[in-house]
């Protein structure tokens with residue numbers, strides 16, 4: 001087992017390493033997950049967050065390497081979702097007199113609803129002196145639950161950011177600069193796109209509340225701790241939370257007999273020809289949470305489905321349902337809906353309606369192709385995409 005790690009003098013990483021988890025509420029976690037918690041060995045021994053309940057034993061063992069868990073006097077619950085609070089009842093049993101604080105009122109209510117435990121509420125501006133250090137609380141509601149908050153420790157310059165700046169990444173190396181940085185950024189982006197994306201305005205508020213702090217470590221509740229690339233990850237959150245797009249196109253399709261696939265390939269090639277970075281994605285072979293990674297900063301999104309029994313294909317419907325939940329309601333992204341049909345173009349029309357409903361800026365009417373597209377029809381598709389790009393750049 002990986003031992004507890006001192007990430008800053010008297011501040012220890014404890015928590016759980018989940019090497020094998022591959023699906024986390026509908027999101028593929030190909031690199032596993034960490035449930036980070038932090039133990040501060042000050043006059044008041046303090047625990048920041050806990051771990052998923054299935055990791056209670058390993059989490060308590062890690063704490064025990066540093067201190068007897070019965071000596072914990074304060075538990076800060078930044079977020080009650082069970083991957084962070086599942087071991088709270090165990091800590092409450094081991095240290096029954098420890099104060100438990102959570103965001104007021106949502107965090108307090110959620111702890112009561114989940115565990116029947118009474119916590120103390122804290123709000124933005126509240127602080128608790130734990131000896132040499134004073135912990136300051138900043139509520140960050142809806143980044144991504146109503147109870148979210150972060151805890152700031154100015155003496156160490158540590159921001160205990162909970163889900164913000166996290167990544168699903170199980171690794172024994174606890175710091176950003178000890179890992180393959182491309183992988184860390186990829187997992188941070190996948191996390192943002194699948195969990196935080198709808199809450200840009202709330203992220204902006206949280207970033208404003210944290211502006212000006214001399215942050216030396218960002219210690220999230222998932223993944224690695226940021227120490228060498230703090231400005232970079234803040235910059236990325238700034239871009240993601242303001243929905244900045246890049247000159248990129250994502251072409252997502254499903255197809256039974258390859259007609260819609262031919263159209264998808266033509267659309268993709270047309271973007272490439274226009275100098276737009278393009279990604280072709282067969283929705284039945286790519287997990288929806290991976291598609292989000294490509295999609296969240298793409299300016300152009302083209303979705304195509306043939307008609308199957310008067311409907312779009314179920315994998316496309318699943319992807320669009322997922323996207324609808326995550327999709328911010330803005331019209332910065334340009335949409336194209338397309339697909340083939342035999343006798344009634346309902347599949348492509350449904351795709352168009354879904355995208356319009358999500359407030360995509362639809363660049364053209366639905367492109368519905370009866371049966372197999374001819375060379376001439378494919379050339380027309382090329383010309384349509386070229387015009388869309390030209391208009392977008394104008």
Ligand SMILES: Cc1cc2nc3c(=O)[nH]c(=O)nc-3n(C[C@H](O)[C@H](O)[C@H](O)COP(=O)(O)O)c2cc1C
Pocket residue numbers: 254255256257258259260261305306307308309310311340341342343344345346370371372
């Ligand atoms: C099982 C099945 C059901 C279909 N149902 C419909 C339908 O309800 N309406 C329609 O217009 N075409 C229907 N089609 C025809 C397809 O939409 C048509 O063959 C189309 O060109 C397929 O596009 P693809 O090559 O991208 O799969 C159906 C085809 C299959 C195989």
